[in-house]
Amino acid sequence: MKSILEIIEQPWPWYVSGPLLGLIVPLLLVLSNKQFGVSSSFRHLCAATGVKSVEYFNYNWKKKGAWQLLFVLGVLIAGITVGTVIELKVGVLSKGTASQLTQKGIEVNGFFPIDTFSFSGVFWWVLILGGLLIGFGSRYAGGCTGGHAITGLSTLSLASLLSVIGFFIGGIISTLILLKYIL
């Protein structure tokens, strides 16, 4: 028998973690009648700065978005808690990915290659560009991996299907470019 601590430290297989992630949809609906999504929280943050002159940000963000900002706060607290309390073990990558990264000199370390993308490194512009695309693209599409992929597909929404197809085509192309020409 594994101890509880061991279970909490280890990564969980997809057939355990995936279904538990999906449960957020009925939990939020039943407990608060809200549709799960994350990227609108960026919009609420913009609206909270008080830019009433832009129509897109001229709404009552406290009424419409406070719940989502609290949800994101909970996500952040999960990161802080796990980071301080638990000694995380990471799962084994596929051989293909692992050898590719070794060739590029990218060290597998936790969840993020902080040696590759460091403040003193040369690749921080990739993160600036990526962040801009995440923000702009998610609002243009009307949702991100949470709102479109998890909630939207669960409601059998065609808008979400189109968006998710877009996510994957965009992601495949940009991973190719990132690995072949940038890193």
Place this chain on the structure above:
Amino acid sequence: MRKVIFILLGFYFGFILIKSEAVSWYRIVEMFQFQSIHLFGVIGSAVGVGTLSILLLKVLKVKSIDKEVLDISKKKLLPKSNIFGGLLFGAGWALVGACPAPLFIHLGLGNWIIVIPILSAILGVFIYGITKKYLPH
């Protein structure tokens, strides 16, 4: 009390997100090159459970704890913005190796460099807000 529910649900989601390794930069690289089933399994089974739950909630006519009829409305179909926005978002997801919720997980875990894409994502949303009226929707 209501506020605590959202924080707790966010905590739940964030914790499982870490355990699923959907927050891992390496797993994203792996997924977009089809080198492992892992994240496809995570997303696929999450959608499976989500779909089944919504179906059950509909069939059983479940109400929210405030006795409201559940909001199971679909997102509005805007083919151009869904596709163009989707492509751009996907490109950003792969460049950073994290989608919006994982950005906040990385911040919590103390990967400080992630402050850069968080701020630029907010800037990206701001740019969208300003340019929205000129974009095809």
